[in-house]
Structure formats: structure tokens, C-alpha cells
Amino acid sequence: MKAISFDKLRIQLGSALILPGVSFDVKAGECFGLVGESGSGKSTVLRCMSLLFHSWSGTISIDGKSVKEMGPFERCRTFQMVFQDPYGSLHPRHSVRTTLSEPLKIHKLDNHIERMEQALIEVGLPVDFLDRYPHQLSGGQRQRVAIARALILEPDILLLDEPTSALDVSVQAEILNLLVRLREEKGFTYLIVSHDLAVVDHMCDRFAVMQGGKVVEVLPREAIPGNEAIMPYARELIAASLQYERTVE
Amino acid sequence: MQEMNSDTILAVENLSIRYRGTPTDAVRNVTFNLGRERLGIVGESGSGKSTVGRALLKLLPTADIKADRMQFRDIDLLNTPEKEMLKVRGRRISMILQDPKFSLNPIQKCGPQVAEAYSNHIRCSKKEAKQRTLTMLESVQIRDPERVYGLYPHEVSGGMGQRIMIAMMLLTDPDVVIADEPTSALDVTVRLQVLDILDALVRDKGIGLIMISHDLNLVRNFCDRVLIMYAGQVVEALNANEMHKAQHPYTRGLLAAQPHIGGPRQPLPVLERRPEWLEDVKVV
Numbered sequence: 239m240k241a242i243s244f245d246k247l248r249i250q251l252g253s254a255l256i257l258p259g260v261s262f263d264v265k266a267g268e269c270f271g272l273v274g275e276s277g278s279g280k281s282t283v284l285r286c287m288s289l290l291f292h293s294w295s296g297t298i299s300i301d302g303k304s305v306k307e308m309g310p311f312e313r314c315r316t317f318q319m320v321f322q323d324p325y326g327s328l329h330p331r332h333s334v335r336t337t338l339s340e341p342l343k344i345h346k347l348d349n350h351i352e353r354m355e356q357a358l359i360e361v362g363l364p365v366d367f368l369d370r371y372p373h374q375l376s377g378g379q380r381q382r383v384a385i386a387r388a389l390i391l392e393p394d395i396l397l398l399d400e401p402t403s404a405l406d407v408s409v410q411a412e413i414l415n416l417l418v419r420l421r422e423e424k425g426f427t428y429l430i431v432s433h434d435l436a437v438v439d440h441m442c443d444r445f446a447v448m449q450g451g452k453v454v455e456v457l458p459r460e461a462i463p464g465n466e467a468i469m470p471y472a473r474e475l476i477a478a479s480l481q482y483e484r485t486v487e
Numbered sequence: 488m489q490e491m492n493s494d495t496i497l498a499v500e501n502l503s504i505r506y507r508g509t510p511t512d513a514v515r516n517v518t519f520n521l522g523r524e525r526l527g528i529v530g531e532s533g534s535g536k537s538t539v540g541r542a543l544l545k546l547l548p549t550a551d552i553k554a555d556r557m558q559f560r561d562i563d564l565l566n567t568p569e570k571e572m573l574k575v576r577g578r579r580i581s582m583i584l585q586d587p588k589f590s591l592n593p594i595q596k597c598g599p600q601v602a603e604a605y606s607n608h609i610r611c612s613k614k615e616a617k618q619r620t621l622t623m624l625e626s627v628q629i630r631d632p633e634r635v636y637g638l639y640p641h642e643v644s645g646g647m648g649q650r651i652m653i654a655m656m657l658l659t660d661p662d663v664v665i666a667d668e669p670t671s672a673l674d675v676t677v678r679l680q681v682l683d684i685l686d687a688l689v690r691d692k693g694i695g696l697i698m699i700s701h702d703l704n705l706v707r708n709f710c711d712r713v714l715i716m717y718a719g720q721v722v723e724a725l726n727a728n729e730m731h732k733a734q735h736p737y738t739r740g741l742l743a744a745q746p747h748i749g750g751p752r753q754p755l756p757v758l759e760r761r762p763e764w765l766e767d768v769k770v771v
Contacts, residue, residue, distance in 0.1 A: 241508060275674040276645070298642045377532070381709035406531040411755035418754065433674060440746035440755070463749035483704060483748055 271445030325379035380407035527706035530716035587648025598636030646677035
């Protein structure tokens with residue numbers, strides 16, 4: 239289990255200052271949520287960490303080691319990312335087999351077949367799905383393949399960028415159950431971006447509320463039902479979510 | 488045969504839709520009446536809910552629409568030629584689409600787009616159309632309508648874009664508004680504002696609203712009645728405040744699969760799809 243620490247993460251794209259200085263810590267084995275409106279910079283945090291953006295300053299460290307000092311191999315085997323839209327994140331002309339074997343080849347690992355079958359079993363797909371293409375899969379199955387791809391290098395940390403917001407409620411339940419089970423089995427640290435506080439409440443131990451690129455407040459999960467936030471924006475966000483759910487017992 | 492009483496704005500009986508070149512109907516035997524009320528249509532992606540909405544406006548050039556009846560006020564929608572439909576669409580029945588980013592014209596300023604929707608249907612001077620637009624923008628709670636009038640769609644936020652869409656669609660005083668996932672592209676905080684605005688206008692003007700959504704929570708809070716669709720059929724029709732009394736296992740499954748704030752952290756119940764749900768059902 240590995241801990242993540244963000245310290246004064248700052249990124250400017252063109253003339254826009256996206257993150258002016260974000261600091262927070264994720265404990266080892268924790269499920270940590272990032273919530274906020276669209277444009278508040280929550281996905282940008284994940285993209286900085288996985289070096290999809292390079293031009294940031296500050297430090298992001300995993301168990302004390304900066305991600306910028308890790309080589310690409312070590313980085314990819316420490317953390318992996320699952321993207322929002324399974325319709326866009328899988329290559330349409332690569333079979334599941336190609337998608338899953340690519341990282342194994344790059345990292346020169348052995349026992350490709352066993353590893354790929356193991357990954358599919360872990361995400362609850364039959365092994366004969368290896369020869370399917372994304373268009374032959376439903377949205378939920380695609381997201382399972384995307385999660386299998388993230389698992390195949392046996393990372394310690396998963397970055398989840400709105401993993402269920404493109405899916406139907408019934409399929410969302412399956413994926414959330416899968417993510418909970420995998421964390422119990424493998425002791426992952428999760429950093430999960432979501433705009434749905436009900437999902438955050440279901441999954442996370444703590445979460446950070448972001449607004450305009452800043453972390454407004456870090457709250458424990460228990461603060462949601464009674465709206466115990468102190469900062470006005472965090473209160474407003476939680477109140478809106480509670481109101482949205484109001485008739486649900 | 489259902490009676491069309493004076494409160495009924497729209498009556499649909501046994502509506503079936505098949506996209507050409509596909510072996511099965513996308514929508515089967517959908518029957519409902521709409522009065523001055525808020526009717527929700529809920530279902531998963533692919534359940535046919537948007538197809539129903541589009542069929543009412545005959546916006547499905549690649550599909551065959553069959554129905555025993557599709558009556559809107561004095562108009563028989565089934566047998567109305569395209570030329571006449573132009574006078575219905577956007578004038579008497581209008582549609583609010585999901586994402587303002589894609590449904591507003593990106594290279595035309597917001598104001599003139601809204602004004603055009605008005606002047607296309609109602610003879611008036613340019614000045615009057617603009618005046619009407621500004622008033623309408625104000626009533627969807629846009630604080631500085633003169634400024635917003637001259638902005639391009641990319642210069643406004645998602646919530647404001649959706650309010651502009653609502654303004655455009657309500658400007659002609661339609662009898663029926665079909666809102667197809669009107670808030671799913673918006674953040675929670677903005678979503679409630681947009682819903683409140685839509686709700687107030689619909690109530691004030693006595694409009695019949697059809698709200699198409701995949702979000703059960705939204706629909707049970709916002710609508711009077713709800714139709715639940717599965718695989719092209721309406722499997723259950725409920726009053727929104729009686730949602731917890733749902734009988735059909737699909738509706739119950741959908742309700743249970745939703746995580747709740749403060750809910751127990753057990754694994755969420757997963758929907759077990761049964762083949763018999765695909766059989767023909769009759770919902771009264």
C-alpha cells in the first residue's frame with residue numbers, strides 16, 4: 239500500500255492558471271475522492287500526476303519519491319489510470335487481447351496468456367472475451383476491460399477519473415462493486431474523481447472539494463449526510479447534492 | 488379506447504417505431520396521455536425513451552412510425568404532412584436537448600438564435616423579436632440579457648447555455664415541451680437552478696412537459712407521473728411520489744442500484760435482467 243502526497247501543485251496552460259497550488263495527502267490504502275464542478279481542475283490533478291501534463295511545478299510524491307524522478311517503467315507499475323468514457327478510452331481497432339498484451343510487451347513480462355486471463359477473471363469477464371473488439375462490448379464491459387488494462391501491470395495505486403459517469407445506474411452499481419472488491423483484495427490506494435457525491439459517499443474515506451483549481455476543504459465521508467462542511471462552497475455543494483436526493487430514504 | 492378529455496393535450500396509443508434495416512422494433516406499444524403535467528420517461532440507454540420523444544415531433548427520417556393514435560390537440564400527428572409539421576415543431580411542441588454545447592449554433596450569437604426561433608413562427612418586426620428575446624432571457628434568470636444576447640455559445644457556461652435553450656424553446660408559448668436529458672451535462676449545483684427555472688415556467692404557462700431522463704432521482708423529485716421503459720416498452724407507470732411502491736422488478740432493481748448519501752456500504756444490488764421482461768406487457 240502506498241501513500242500519495244501533493245504539494246503546491248501548480249500548472250498554467252497558455253494564459254490560464256488551472257491549478258494555482260494544490261496540496262493534500264492521500265494515506266496508504268485510502269480511497270480518496272476529488273469533487274467539484276466541471277472546470278474546477280479535479281481531472282487536471284490526475285493528469286498532472288500521470289504526466290499527461292508535464293509543465294507543472296510543485297511535487298507529487300508516492301511514499302516520498304517524486305513521480306518526476308521515477309522512470310516511465312516504474313511509474314506505470316506504481317499507478318495506473320482509468321478514464322471516464324470507455325467508448326473513447328479503448329482503441330476501436332484493437333482487440334481486448336491486443337489492448338491487454340501491449341503493456342506486457344513493453345514491460346517485458348512473461349506468461350502473457352496467464353496474466354491476461356487472470357486480469358479478465360478479476361474484473362468478472364469470461365476469458366474468451368480476449369478476442370473481442372470494443373464495438374462487441376457493452377459500456378459496462380468496456381469499462382471492465384479498461385480496469386483490467388489498469389490492473390495488468392499490478393500497480394499499487396489506481397487513479398479513477400469519473401469511472402462510472404458515462405454508464406447507466408445499473409451498470410454503475412456493477413462497476414462500483416467491482417472497484418470495492420478489488421480494493422479489499424489487493425489493498426489498492428484509490429484517487430477517484432467524481433461529481434456525484436452519492437458515489438463518493440459510497441466509495442471514499444475522505445474527499446477534497448475543489449473550486450477554481452483550489453482545494454477548498456478536505457472532509458471525511460461522515461461529514462456528508464449532516465453537511466458538516468465549514469467553507470461556504472463545500473456547504474453549497476453538499477447541500478445541493480442532499481437536496482437533489484431529498485425524497486430518497 | 489381512451490377518451491380524450493379537455494385536459495389531455497397529447498394522446499398516444501400503441502406507438503411502435505422500427506428503424507429501417509433492423510429486425511426488431513425499437514419502441515413497442517407505448518401508450519400514454521399527457522395533460523398539463525410533468526411526465527417523466529425513465530430508462531437505460533437504448534431503452535427507446537429518446538426515440539419516443541423524437542417520434543412525437545416526427546424527427547426520425549430513418550424509422551417507420553406506427554400507432555393507433557397520435558393526437559395532439561386538434562392535430563393528428565401521424566397523418567400530418569411534413570409541411571404542416573413545420574408549423575408544429577418549435578411552435579406548439581418544442582424540444583430541449585441534452586447538451587447546449589452541441590445544440591446551439593456555434594457560429595451565431597446566442598441572442599439572434601433565440602430571436603430567430605421566434606420570428607420563424609410569429610410574424611413580427613426584428614425589433615419586437617429582440618425585445619421578446621431579452622424579456623425571455625430575463626425570465627430564465629439571466630441577469631444581463633443585453634450582454635448575453637451578443638455572446639457566442641462558447642462564451643457562456645453550460646448552465647447558461649441550457650437556460651438559453653430553454654428560453655428559445657419557451658418563447659413561442661408551446662403547449663408541449665419535450666426535454667431530453669436537459670440537465671445531464673450540468674453540474675449538481677447548476678442542475679437544480681435550471682430545473683427550478685424550467686419548473687416555474689412550465690407551471691406558470693400551463694405547459695405539458697415530457698421529461699426524458701436516465702436519472703430516477705431527478706424524475707421522482709421533479710415530475711408528477713413517471714413511465715419506466717425497458718427494451719422499448721413501458722413496463723410500469725407510476726405517480727412520482729409512489730415510486731417506492733414500484734412493482735416491476737426492473738424498476739425496483741434500478742432504484743436499489745443507486746448509491747445513496749448515508750447509505751450502508753454494502754455491495755450495491757445488481758440488476759438481474761430476466762428474459763420475461765422482454766415479453767409484451769400491457770400497462771394501463
